[in-house]
Amino acid sequence: MKSWFIKSDNGLTKDNFKYNKEFSYIIAQLLANRNVKYTDVKSFLYPNFDNLHNPFLMKDIDKAVDILIEAIDNNSHIHIVGDYDQDGNSATVVLYKALQFFTDNLSFAIPHRVEDGYGISKGIVDEAKENNVDLIITCDNGISAFEIVDYCNKIGIPIIITDHHQVVVECDNQILPNACAVINPHRLDCEYPFKELCGAGVAFKLMQALYDELGGDEDYLIDLMQFVAMGTVCDVVDLVDENRFFVKQGLEILNNSTNKGINKLKRENSVGNVTTTTLGFKLGPCINAAGRLDTAKIGVELFLSDDEEETLGYAKDLVKLNEERKQLTNEAYLKVKRLIDENHYDKNGIIVVYDADIHESIAGIVAGRVKDYYYRPALVFTNSKDRGILKGSARSIEGFDIIEKLREFNDLFEKLGGHSMAAGFSIKAENLDLLRDKLNFEFEETEKNFVEKVKIDCSFDFKLISYKIVKELELLEPYGKGNPEPLFGTKNVEINEISLIGKNKNVIRLKLLQDDIEYTGIIFNNYEKYIEYLNKKFKVKDIFSDFKKTNCIIDILFTPIINEYMNSKTIQLLIKDIR
Incomplete structure (x- = not known):
């Protein structure tokens, strides 16, 4: 429905564009609908690098830059820990390539979705210790890694957190991991003027600050916006303010890229002109497929390698994995939809469905398709590797903050994280029906609750x-x-x-x-x-x-x-x- x-437009068209002679009334209406003030039109339509916000306005960036400069001067071993999705891939590549301008003593790790779970894990830290890592930097993860950060401190590895996910808040007080620096625009004490950066965007701001401090090559840094653009589009953050520039500039670079991995991936996907659509529906899903069905390291290696044959092999592998992912998703969605219809879960305000056979890596995609079809927030569960524990993903509709709702029942979850539109979690199997009942207790069984x-x-x-x-x-x-x-x-x-x-x-x-x-x-x-x-x-x-x-x-x-x-x-x- x-x-x-x-x-x-709240009168913006009349107030801001009354004497406009630069463009048609249609464009004026569209700009007003997007809350663009007349004084900001030029920066919106023609964004440029000089208009980016000062990165040092972000809380703890100054601390992180000092730590990085000391590490570079001492030739310390810097280890980057990303995440297994496209944004985590992009953030890892941005940090690695940007730091490579100053040092070669670098390595990276990407958590395995099933073996490690989301974000930095104890196993990743232990391996870093074995490899004599001197400093860890996370990207697109870590804001809620309290125990792991404490473990790093215990074994003597300093850690910098860069993330963009919501900060944990209890009784109006934020709770941060005890890291050397915690960079996240969502910190309650962060005065950075733009909050909607993706993980790659936050990583880029850290590198922008480092390059400002050390006098790095600005053109080299700007070239990395092709990866920021990929993360920004695929993580579905708002394409306004800095994100608009990252994507606009990044698309131009992607279409003239000298990166062998990008060009091989474009060719294997028959992509000529790169747009937000091709990023979101062709190139991005290939990177995500590696993290779902194999190891997300493939995607990072693709963009770091300069070898023609190696990058071609990676690109072919990613396309093959994505085709497999599509088939698994279609089969799982049809089965889940049948379960929903048979059990009348679509009559609930929030759909909660479980199927043991779904590959846990595609639960989020299936939840998204369920959400789109029924226009309901949807939680899709499947079995995990741990006996008696279910893992799941949620996708929500506009105007319904799913993570806020789920946190009302925090005691039912073993793990819980995410943001207003998407969440990931694990739960004891015995709590599944109870969770469904509690989530739907306040909702009447009527479609009037959720009308698109x-x-x-x-x-x-x-x-x-x-x-x-x-x-x-x-x-x-x-x-x-x-x-x-x-x-x-x-x-x-x-x-x-x-x-x-x-x-x-x-x-x-x-x-x-x-x-x-x-x-x-x-x-x-x-x-x-x-x-x-x-x-x-x-x-x-x-x-x-x-x-x-x-x-x-x-x-x-x-x-x-x-x-x-x-x-x-x-x-x-x-x-x-x-x-």
Whole structure:
């Protein structure tokens, strides 16, 4: 169930853009909808390196820089501990390559998802001790590694934490690990003006501070933004402020990259032009697949290696693992969906489902698909390697803080971590049903609790569409969380023609008419759902053969794009929803 709403700009359009002569009223509306003030338009549309915030505003960065400089001067062995997802991969590569400018005495470790679990583990620390490591730096993890940090202190290995996950807070007081430096913009005592960095972004800010202090090569540092862009997009953080610059600049670098690993991965995925879409749905999932089904070290080695054959081998391995991951995910999702329907879990406000056969590495992806289908927060559990313990992942919907909700029942979990939209945890099997009951105690069994709200930028009739405006929309790219693709709506559009196209006949093409103006519309996702809806709405057996028998008038939500084919350009509408 969806409800359509036109966004309110709180008067920003009138107040900030009243005398604007630089761009169309449509762009002004879009900027206002994204809470961009007129004074900030230039930095939003044309972000640059000089506009980045001073990294030393971040709490403890000064301490970390001093420790790193001493380690570099003493040729100490610096060991980087990342995480097994794309953001952790990117953060590890950023730290390794940036530090490599000053020292070669480096190593890295990535936790194994099953053997180590999330973040730095005792096993990783013990191995570091055996290898005579002098300093550990975490990235994309460590903010809640209290016991492990204490263990590092006990055995004499200093540790710097860099992370972006939520800080543990009890009774309005933050609890931090006892590390030499804890760098996280979410610290309650951190005055850094932008809080929404990913793990790779935080790692980059530390390296920016180090390069400022030591006079490192700025061009070399900027080149590393290609990896920050990958982490930023794949970790789905808001593409505003510094993140917007990281991605905008990073995409340019990725498309002209000299990194052999990146170019091999692009080629094996048949990716020409790298965009946020190809990062999020092709390149990123390959890196994540290694951490799910094998070892995430493959992804790091891919980007660190300069050997042609070695990088090609890594890229091929990653593509193969991703194909295997896709198959496992599809099978698991269908099975979980059947369990949900059979047990009527979809009638609950929060869906909690368990299946012993799911590979624990894909529980989060399955939870995401369940969340999308039912538009409910979803928890998916499976067995862990420890007898009697279940591991799981959660994915949430907009406006529902899942980690805050789960922490209300902290006593039921063995481990729990995450943020507002996603969480990971383990629980005793005997507590599963109790958790489901407690989570749903306050929710009525009605779909009214969770209705997806589709936010429309503005009304946009066919007569207003032009090449100039559609081209102008490109100024807002790259799109992503916090800066979504523009979404327009219009009413009373006639279906003049409808057909299925594509290799698998799973794309709907529509010829749409409004005020004697015709445009082609394309529906890429959920084609079966829309066919079923149209058949039911217009009371026909087959909309493709029967649509002319009735007056098929619909309202549509769409994004206009310029489609280039055979040296010909036309405006096409990407249909996002119909009614």
